Amino acid sequence: MSTLTLPRTTAGGTAELPAERAPLTKKQTAADHPTWCPGCGDFSVLALYYKLIEKRKLDHEKICTVAGIGCSSRFPYFVQAHGAHFIHGRALAFASGVSLSRPDLHVFVFGGDGDAFSIGGNHFNHTARKNVKLTYIVMDNFVYGLTKKQTSPTSPIGFKSKTDVWGSQDRPINPMKQAIAAGATFVARSTATNIPHLLKMMEAAMDHDGFSYIECLSECIEFYPGAFDAANPRKGGAFPEIPADHDVTDEYAAYKLADQTWPGAFGLFYQVQRPTKNANEAKIIADHRAKVEGQADWQILKKNFDRMK
Ligand SMILES: Cc1ncc(C[n+]2csc(CCOP(=O)(O)OP(=O)(O)O)c2C)c(N)n1
Numbered sequence: 001m002s003t004l005t006l007p008r009t010t011a012g013g014t015a016e017l018p019a020e021r022a023p024l025t026k027k028q029t030a031a032d033h034p035t036w037c038p039g040c041g042d043f044s045v046l047a048l049y050y051k052l053i054e055k056r057k058l059d060h061e062k063i064c065t066v067a068g069i070g071c072s073s074r075f076p077y078f079v080q081a082h083g084a085h086f087i088h089g090r091a092l093a094f095a096s097g098v099s100l101s102r103p104d105l106h107v108f109v110f111g112g113d114g115d116a117f118s119i120g121g122n123h124f125n126h127t128a129r130k131n132v133k134l135t136y137i138v139m140d141n142f143v144y145g146l147t148k149k150q151t152s153p154t155s156p157i158g159f160k161s162k163t164d165v166w167g168s169q170d171r172p173i174n175p176m177k178q179a180i181a182a183g184a185t186f187v188a189r190s191t192a193t194n195i196p197h198l199l200k201m202m203e204a205a206m207d208h209d210g211f212s213y214i215e216c217l218s219e220c221i222e223f224y225p226g227a228f229d230a231a232n233p234r235k236g237g238a239f240p241e242i243p244a245d246h247d248v249t250d251e252y253a254a255y256k257l258a259d260q261t262w263p264g265a266f267g268l269f270y271q272v273q274r275p276t277k278n279a280n281e282a283k284i285i286a287d288h289r290a291k292v293e294g295q296a297d298w299q300i301l302k303k304n305f306d307r308m309k
């Protein structure tokens with residue numbers, strides 16, 4: 001996140017009072033140059049984030065990009081907008097606060113499998129069940145990339161790493177099952193190599209009123225090359241999309257899809273509407289405000305403090 005380039009070019013209006021703001025171009029959205037290894041899957045996801053911002057005419061000041069720590073978590077540096085590169089595994093906690101206090105923003109959270117399911121595993125479950133309105137995209141590369149090849153919660157059995165030199169012995173988690181079971185209201189799966197598909201999922205996730213989760217396979221070319229060839233038709237693999245007649249509101253059908261053998265299915269597994277934490281909290285605040293009509297915020301706060309004495 002370097003200097004913010006505001007205001008954007010005007011479309012037909014005067015410089016002082018633009019009639020309409022033109023969509024941000026990639027040039028206006030991009031900040032620092034990514035320092036990822038050439039060929040890293042995360043480049044595609046970032047390019048699609050820029051594309052999404054342009055296509056959906058999102059304004060600089062109306063988005064917030066949050067991440068934890070990891071190669072994939074470097075996103076906030078690359079976007080000219082509000083954002084925070086937060087503590088490892090704590091991105092969702094920070095993002096929840098932003099989402100609840102600034103309902104006018106689109107909050108996007110990016111991270112890796114270690115950040116999401118290892119140190120951040122608890123936050124993943126609880127943000128999902130609370131149905132906080134935000135979009136969470138996990139770039140799952142089945143390894144800790146930034147710290148140079150340790151076993152992650154999604155590394156397959158037998159994966160040799162610095163922490164499992166003889167090969168991982170532990171059963172990996174299934175992020176799709178975990179998201180569904182935890183109570184996420186939008187659960188989709190894609191890959192960084194299928195550009196139109198991933199963009200479609202990102203748009204649908206952004207439009208969802210609630211916690212939207214995308215599991216995005218994104219290859220770590222340095223420490224786990226070829227991990228997702230089986231899901232890439234250009235590498236001899238297959239990209240099996242979810243059948244059109246799949247009922248996205250059927251939790252058990254979604255769970256069954258998540259249980260398919262590798263490389264599994266791709267698309268929208270599950271989507272339901274449930275009250276968001278944002279809506280529930282807004283109601284509590286509105287109800288309370290109605291009872292103390294005419295009082296300033298500081299007076300309400302003081303009254304609460306006085307009661308605690
Ligand atoms: C509290 C804390 N523990 C450990 C670390 C070291 N650390 C940084 S990133 C990372 C894992 C990164 O893996 P992942 O989230 O999968 O991201 P990737 O680099 O693969 O994109 C670890 C263990 C840290 N920065 N902070």
Ligand code: SF4
Nearest residue numbers: 037040071145220221
């Ligand atoms: S180490 Fe892996 S995840 Fe990190 S930038 Fe390089 S290829 Fe990408």
Ligand SMILES: [Mg+2]
Nearest residue numbers: 112113143144
């Ligand atoms: Mg990783």
